[in-house]
Amino acid sequence: MEQSLDLNEIRAQITETDQQLLKLFAKRRSLTLNVAKSKAHQVRPVRDQQREQELLIRLIKQGKELGLDAHYVTSVFQTIIEDSVLNQQAYLQTLTNPNLQLPMVSVAFLGNKGSYSYLASHRYFSRRAEKIIESGCQSFADIMQQVEAGHVDYGMLPIENTSSGSINEVYDLLQHTNLAIVGEITQPIEHCLLTAVNTRLDNIKTIYAHGQPFTQCSNFLDKQHDIRIEYCDSTADAMAKVYELQDETVAVIGSEEGGHLYQLHALEKSIANQDENHSRFILVARKPVDVAEQIPAKTTFILATGQKPGALVECLLVLKEKGINMCKLESRPIQGRPWEEMFYIDVEANLKSAAMQEAIGELTELTKFIKVLGCYPIEHISPTSVPAAEI
Numbered sequence: 001m002e003q004s005l006d007l008n009e010i011r012a013q014i015t016e017t018d019q020q021l022l023k024l025f026a027k028r029r030s031l032t033l034n035v036a037k038s039k040a041h042q043v044r045p046v047r048d049q050q051r052e053q054e055l056l057i058r059l060i061k062q063g064k065e066l067g068l069d070a071h072y073v074t075s076v077f078q079t080i081i082e083d084s085v086l087n088q089q090a091y092l093q094t095l096t097n098p099n100l101q102l103p104m105v106s107v108a109f110l111g112n113k114g115s116y117s118y119l120a121s122h123r124y125f126s127r128r129a130e131k132i133i134e135s136g137c138q139s140f141a142d143i144m145q146q147v148e149a150g151h152v153d154y155g156m157l158p159i160e161n162t163s164s165g166s167i168n169e170v171y172d173l174l175q176h177t178n179l180a181i182v183g184e185i186t187q188p189i190e191h192c193l194l195t196a197v198n199t200r201l202d203n204i205k206t207i208y209a210h211g212q213p214f215t216q217c218s219n220f221l222d223k224q225h226d227i228r229i230e231y232c233d234s235t236a237d238a239m240a241k242v243y244e245l246q247d248e249t250v251a252v253i254g255s256e257e258g259g260h261l262y263q264l265h266a267l268e269k270s271i272a273n274q275d276e277n278h279s280r281f282i283l284v285a286r287k288p289v290d291v292a293e294q295i296p297a298k299t300t301f302i303l304a305t306g307q308k309p310g311a312l313v314e315c316l317l318v319l320k321e322k323g324i325n326m327c328k329l330e331s332r333p334i335q336g337r338p339w340e341e342m343f344y345i346d347v348e349a350n351l352k353s354a355a356m357q358e359a360i361g362e363l364t365e366l367t368k369f370i371k372v373l374g375c376y377p378i379e380h381i382s383p384t385s386v387p388a389a390e391i
């Protein structure tokens with residue numbers, strides 16, 4: 001006779017197994033913290049991709065013996081390793097900058113609870129502080145002012161998006177501030193159409209959102225007919241508005257995660273033009289930070305060249321000669337000086353390195369104006385892959 005399967009009993013066993021898994025995750029995390037302490041001592045880089053590959057190959061093999069497929073094992077352990085690297089980086093940063101080790105931080109961001117900036121702030125500080133004091137702002141300028149005036153420790157600002165490009169307003173504000181960039185984080189942007197009440201897509205007559213999500217979802221919006229678009233100062237404001245209206249004809253573009261905070265649910269998911277939609281945020285503070293040698297660093301600086309042919313090329317050649325990789329180049333007009341440009345450059349280098357110090361020295365000679373906006377740890381961890389033959 002077939003054994004009867006009691007759902008409650010099976011679920012109790014799953015709950016118990018999940019608890020054991022959590023304890024093992026926590027144990028692994030504390031072991032990797034010891035690795036970071038040892039690496040701090042020996043000044044060895046956090047990342048060791050050969051070790052990661054060996055580890056993945058072994059786990060894939062052992063997983064197969066237990067009936068687990070290679071894809072599953074790889075994706076679980078890539079996530080675990082990413083967490084390990086980011087935690088080690090955060091720990092080493094507090095050793096290098098003891099003032100970062102605070103139980104409580106205050107952060108200004110655009111909008112209120114549920115905005116993408118709110119989600120990015122919480123993700124960034126989840127491994128760095130015990131408590132976050134939130135300060136929702138109505139504009140990017142407001143965020144800068146809050147930090148400049150000392151009302152908050154940090155400001156979280158979106159700087160670029162994989163689908164709508166650079167956020168010019170933030171670049172322009174960076175030209176005129178004394179704040180330093182001290183960190184970055186890339187946040188997946190998963191736009192959904194959210195509603196407060198159960199309804200259908202063809203009932204929707206008004207969509208509320210911030211300008212950026214509207215741009216990033218233009219293909220979806222073009223396909224909808226007779227829809228009124230209402231621009232809001234932030235995604236959080238738009239969500240609060242739709243919650244307040246409780247109307248089956250209105251919707252808001254935002255993340256499902258943020259929508260939960262306003263009791264909104266997703267009517268349509270993945271409505272952005274590009275499947276891979278990510279925003280990069282920068283964190284600004286009044287004082288710059290040093291980046292530990294064991295961590296890959298990025299330096300951001302701005303410069304203005306004279307109006308002579310090849311002036312920018314000459315600057316870029318300096319970076320090439322020093323073996324410094326440029327990962328972003330952006331130009332913005334200089335206010336009050338028509339047709340003159342300010343160039344924003346991100347390079348993968350530590351400001352303290354000899355190559356970078358020499359480059360800044362040479363660039364100072366070549367340019368009319370140059371200013372370092374900050375040096376901070378690279379937060380994007382590209383996963384180590386396993387050769388197909390090993391899978």
Ligand SMILES: O=C(O)C(=O)C[C@]1(C(=O)O)C=C[C@@H](O)C=C1
Nearest residue numbers: 035046047048049051052081084
């Ligand atoms: O073994 C190390 O060196 C670690 O830092 C630990 C670990 C891991 O979590 O397994 C993390 C990062 C390295 O790239 C390799 C492995």
